[in-house]
Amino acid sequence: MVSSSCSSIPKMPVTPLSLVTRHVAIIGAGAAGLVTARELRREGHTTTIFERGSSIGGTWIYTPDTEPDPMSQDSSRPIVHSSLYKSLRTNLPREVMGFLDYPFVEKTNGGDRRRFPGHEEVLDYLERFGREFGVSREVGMEKEVVRVDMEQGGKWTVKWKGKDGGGGEEGFDAVVVCNGHYTEPRFAEIPGIDVWPGKQMHSHNYRIPEPFHDQVVVIIGSSASAVDISRDVARFAKEVHIANRSITEGTPAKQPGYDNMWLHSMIKITHNDGSVVFHDGCSVHVDVIMHCTGYVYNFPFLNTNGIVTVDDNRVGPLYKHVFPPLLAPSLSFVGIPWKIVPFPLCELQSKWIAAVLSGRISLPTKKEMMEDVEAYYKQMEAAGIPKRYTHNIGHNQFDYDDWLANECGYSCIEEWRRLMYKEVSKNRKERPESYRDEWDDDHLVAQARETFSKFLS
Numbered sequence: 001m002v003s004s005s006c007s008s009i010p011k012m013p014v015t016p017l018s019l020v021t022r023h024v025a026i027i028g029a030g031a032a033g034l035v036t037a038r039e040l041r042r043e044g045h046t047t048t049i050f051e052r053g054s055s056i057g058g059t060w061i062y063t064p065d066t067e068p069d070p071m072s073q074d075s076s077r078p079i080v081h082s083s084l085y086k087s088l089r090t091n092l093p094r095e096v097m098g099f100l101d102y103p104f105v106e107k108t109n110g111g112d113r114r115r116f117p118g119h120e121e122v123l124d125y126l127e128r129f130g131r132e133f134g135v136s137r138e139v140g141m142e143k144e145v146v147r148v149d150m151e152q153g154g155k156w157t158v159k160w161k162g163k164d165g166g167g168g169e170e171g172f173d174a175v176v177v178c179n180g181h182y183t184e185p186r187f188a189e190i191p192g193i194d195v196w197p198g199k200q201m202h203s204h205n206y207r208i209p210e211p212f213h214d215q216v217v218v219i220i221g222s223s224a225s226a227v228d229i230s231r232d233v234a235r236f237a238k239e240v241h242i243a244n245r246s247i248t249e250g251t252p253a254k255q256p257g258y259d260n261m262w263l264h265s266m267i268k269i270t271h272n273d274g275s276v277v278f279h280d281g282c283s284v285h286v287d288v289i290m291h292c293t294g295y296v297y298n299f300p301f302l303n304t305n306g307i308v309t310v311d312d313n314r315v316g317p318l319y320k321h322v323f324p325p326l327l328a329p330s331l332s333f334v335g336i337p338w339k340i341v342p343f344p345l346c347e348l349q350s351k352w353i354a355a356v357l358s359g360r361i362s363l364p365t366k367k368e369m370m371e372d373v374e375a376y377y378k379q380m381e382a383a384g385i386p387k388r389y390t391h392n393i394g395h396n397q398f399d400y401d402d403w404l405a406n407e408c409g410y411s412c413i414e415e416w417r418r419l420m421y422k423e424v425s426k427n428r429k430e431r432p433e434s435y436r437d438e439w440d441d442d443h444l445v446a447q448a449r450e451t452f453s454k455f456l457s
């Protein structure tokens with residue numbers, strides 16, 4: 001766990017002559033990889049970014065392509081890394097969403113000027129970030145990392161393959177894993193699904209609603225994507241039924257503003273006649289079940305001899321969700337936590353990593369870090385929190401951000417960010433259809449603009 005205290009006095013820096021310069025591999029050129037490269041360069045390190053795609057942006061790159069296996073379970077399938085749907089708009093306002101010292105403000109010459117913009121605007125912002133700080137030119141495009149091996153003396157070898165079939169390998173002092181976690185789907189377990197004759201798919205392969213014209217669709221999930229997709233599909237589908245695990249009793253509830261969408265408890269069983277029975281007792285003949293059930297962490301390239309594992313979606317052991325104690329500081333992860341504001345969190349994690357690698361900041365001993373991890377696990381267990389929620393830190397994300405900032409001698413997260421996030425969360429629950437276009441926190445927007453002015457002058 002972390003304390004919310006954040007010192008206003010920066011830690012005393014080490015003199016430049018005592019700092020260590022390291023050659024660092026960064027895996028992934030999404031938001032996490034780009035900001036990590038910037039922070040490592042600022043600290044004096046050299047970097048190489050490996051990106052399996054042909055452009056930067058990671059999860060914010062939209063493609064109409066989907067995988068041939070709609071459930072994405074065939075290990076031999078050609079993998080499509082994007083999970084974006086065409087209509088996606090951010091569920092966070094741009095003031096909160098952007099990096100701390102590179103505000104996500106509207107462009108003066110066009111673009112999407114909405115406060116909750118579409119995915120194209122986010123990608124444009126990341127591309128501008130990459131150009132502004134010179135990290136885009138460090139990206140090795142179409143270089144998919146296939147193996148990361150530990151070597152003697154704490155070094156690492158990174159092996160990659162190119163799109164043309166070629167490849168290579170290179171040695172590094174450290175590796176930072178920034179490959180994201182929105183590619184390998186997680187699924188709900190449904191009794192009777194083996195004999196149910198309809199179509200199943202994961203939201204990873206959802207792009208547009210037109211293919212669901214006049215169909216009866218079940219959406220499993222309660223996340224932002226489930227909310228968005230259910231409403232998107234309802235414009236074309238005959239009926240949309242949302243299965244929500246958190247609803248345990250009551251009758252199906254027709255959703256306000258819709259004549260063809262109902263909210264249910266979770267699916268109880270499916271039958272070979274095409275029917276789906278919910279725990280609320282309702283039975284519906286269904287054409288499609290779509291799993292909007294999230295993703296699992298996956299690092300198939302990483303060989304740590306079993307030191308770092310993924311067990312029920314817990315990546316561990318990781319000290320503060322970043323450093324494996326036995327391999328720190330030469331191996332680290334950026335962007336593991338979820339239900340958070342990702343860009344600022346990744347920025348602060350990468351500042352910490354950069355300073356630890358240079359020797360400007362010291363980590364606790366391996367024993368102390370492991371004890372901290374074990375104490376966190378015990379606290380979760382005592383609270384009845386399942387292992388799969390290890391990296392869900394939405395309830396204390398800003399305390400975590402402040403802890404990182406304090407470690408780095410950086411300013412605390414501004415109070416307006418906390419308040420704006422809280423206001424948006426409240427508005428989203430009260431006005432799920434219109435929160436992106438109607439709000440009551442203009443006073444916080446004004447405070448944000450005041451903060452941004454020192455970076456935009």
